[in-house]
């Protein structure tokens with residue numbers, strides 16, 4: 517009797533669980549992953565698609581399966597249509613990737629807590645953890661990563677109550693999945709979670725993606741320092757609309773965001789210069805952000821000079837490829853058994869974990885070393 521022909525082993529698939537799954541960044545990440553997988557667009561802006569990462573064993577884009585939590589119910593295909601009308605997604609893309617958007621939409625579960633929800637913190641954490649575990653089992657996934665891309669929260673009061681971002685972060689750890697905090701919200705940075713974060717059996721990283729003004733600051737700050745030019749003041753103003761602009765119209769949420777932007781200057785220059793950062797909500801601008809920086813500095817013999825920069829970016833188009841990068845990197849880190857905070861990924865964040873360098877060049881070198889480590893563990 518002849519032996520049964522062996523069936524090819526299916527390639528492993530991995531989950532990306534987005535907290536804030538119906539938002540601009542999340543929708544752009546899901547639509548963008550499908551578009552690049554289908555060959556409709558090149559992976560512009562995805563660092564993990566460049567040569568240093570080629571053999572690092574990262575999950576392929578086509579192996580990613582999306583799901584998540586949100587507190588609103590606008591279907592993802594509809595959300596993508598709105599983004600295309602605003603020029604964030606190319607016209608025609610929502611219909612070209614309609615099947616992938618609909619598949620991710622089916623995997624979005626109700627987030628929380630909404631007003632009137634009287635579940636305890638522990639019940640909320642257990643529900644969120646069970647939702648993620650069910651998703652992973654339901655799709656027979658080889659692993660999953662939880663990525664927070666929900667609206668920025670105000671910094672929590674010091675009364676011990678966990679803000680929503682921390683409930684989701686605790687749920688990721690409870691379910692045993694890596695966690696990325698792409699927002700300035702508290703996430704794992706809550707005193708109640710400090711020990712769990714430090715000793716986590718999964719890798720985690722954050723916080724607040726560095727996509728525009730702070731990206732530029734992490735390049736220019738070291739330049740002034742290395743050229744021995746003395747920065748007297750560094751002031752910034754941001755104009756943006758969209759859901760992020762609306763959330764940051766709350767001064768407490770804006771304060772959480774600005775702390776990260778200012779930290780980059782203190783870390784790269786050695787001390788925080790004079791000057792502040794302001795964020796203005798301008799709904800008419802939608803997802804298009806203008807970030808203006810005014811840097812007053814002294815040169816030789818006290819000569820007074822000024823550098824001004826104007827960054828005009830499409831926020832979600834800048835953020836989404838980084839979300840895909842981070843998901844792939846942490847999925848791989850988990851597969852090879854790395855645990856705890858990953859300062860090697862400081863390249864991506866305004867307020868990175870642990871002892872990450874603050875200058876973009878050093879952060880990139882650390883990231884490339886990390887890619888080599890992921891390769892060596894293969």
Ligand SMILES: NC(=O)c1ccc[n+]([C@@H]2O[C@H](COP(=O)([O-])OP(=O)(O)OC[C@H]3O[C@@H](n4cnc5c(N)ncnc54)[C@H](O)[C@@H]3O)[C@@H](O)[C@H]2O)c1
Nearest residue numbers: 536538539540541586627666667668699725759760831835
């Ligand atoms: N360049 C960038 O776009 C960039 C850079 C760094 C950080 N971020 C951060 O990414 C986050 C998302 O930005 P966006 O433009 O997609 O915002 P958005 O307003 O379009 O989306 C946020 C989503 O989070 C959902 N949400 C709110 N509370 C929730 C909860 N408790 N549980 C689950 N979902 C919840 C909202 O319903 C919404 O769908 C923001 O915190 C922003 O500060 C963005």
